[in-house]
Amino acid sequence: MGNVALVTGGSRGIGLAIVRKLAERGYDVAINYRVSREAAEQAAAELREQGRRAAAFCADVADSAQVAEMFRAAAETFGPVEVLVNNAGVALPGAVFQDVDDGAWDRAFAVNVGGMRNTIRAALPHMLHEKRGSIVNVSSIWGLRGASCEVAYACTKAAVVGLTRSLALELAPSGIRVNAVAPGCIETDMVRSLGQETMDALAQETPMGRLGRPEEIAAAAAFLAGEDASFITGQILTADGGFIG
Numbered sequence: 444m445g446n447v448a449l450v451t452g453g454s455r456g457i458g459l460a461i462v463r464k465l466a467e468r469g470y471d472v473a474i475n476y477r478v479s480r481e482a483a484e485q486a487a488a489e490l491r492e493q494g495r496r497a498a499a500f501c502a503d504v505a506d507s508a509q510v511a512e513m514f515r516a517a518a519e520t521f522g523p524v525e526v527l528v529n530n531a532g533v534a535l536p537g538a539v540f541q542d543v544d545d546g547a548w549d550r551a552f553a554v555n556v557g558g559m560r561n562t563i564r565a566a567l568p569h570m571l572h573e574k575r576g577s578i579v580n581v582s583s584i585w586g587l588r589g590a591s592c593e594v595a596y597a598c599t600k601a602a603v604v605g606l607t608r609s610l611a612l613e614l615a616p617s618g619i620r621v622n623a624v625a626p627g628c629i630e631t632d633m634v635r636s637l638g639q640e641t642m643d644a645l646a647q648e649t650p651m652g653r654l655g656r657p658e659e660i661a662a663a664a665a666f667l668a669g670e671d672a673s674f675i676t677g678q679i680l681t682a683d684g685g686f687i688g
């Protein structure tokens with residue numbers, strides 16, 4: 444597999460852990476962020492100090508023009524992207540279905556699903572030309588199981604499953620693999636924003652009795668991204684401490 448990886452939403456949480464894991468595995472890493480510039484730049488600097496090649500690139504994944512420009516800039520810096528990790532995502536916690544307004548619903552789909560469409564379309568010309576490439580999408584157990592009071596979010600993550608399985612079929616003859624990770628409850632800002640009580644309840648509900656760590660999702664994503672998974676495509680790898688059984 445190629446040596447250049449781009450991770451969307453690589454500034455914090457699961458994305459940052461994936462960035463670090465891929466750098467450790469020898470990839471040059473383009474770190475995408477939307478607003479957390481300082482965190483993304485800091486992550487890149489930290490990796491460069493360790494002798495890796497990394498740089499931060501700003502783009503709202505929901506904006507196809509910004510995404511195209513990010514891919515152009517990343518290719519100029521490192522060469523074309525051969526491993527794409529679609530991790531950027533937003534949640535709409537706590538909103539009952541009828542209270543989710545059109546704007547919030549559309550934004551959830553624009554980022555969580557449209558963002559993946561934008562990045563994949565930007566990555567594909569090179570991958571198709573080279574007849575190789577690996578794409579890893581981040582779904583969620585809520586996309587597999589459903590989630591009360593998170594209908595919009597769960598729908599977007601279910602769409603990621605459809606996107607992954609369908610695109611895997613379409614791109615397999617071209618030598619491009621497409622897989623997804625479906626994390627359970629992972630300790631990041633996204634879950635911390637729910638408050639300690641909810642975090643404790645989620646940990647209790649998890650058969651392993653704790654929340655997952657971003658590094659545990661990064662390990663699953665790096666496995667799917669790399670050569671160890673060379674005959675694996677169209678798979679949804681659940682990493683959830685047993686949550687959905």
Ligand code: NAP
Pocket residue numbers: 451452453454455456457458475476477478479480502503504505530531532533534554581582583584625626627628629630631632633634
């Ligand atoms: P997080 O801590 O909230 O971080 C979200 C990341 O996505 C940030 O790096 C953020 O960058 C980026 N992002 C958000 N909107 C973006 C946009 N429009 N364009 C570019 N980047 C954007 O979330 P997390 O928990 O690490 O979640 C990462 C992924 O895992 C998401 O897809 C999430 O749905 C999924 N997931 C998380 C859990 C969990 O329990 N934490 C469980 C299942 C699935 P900026 O700060 O720069 O905006």
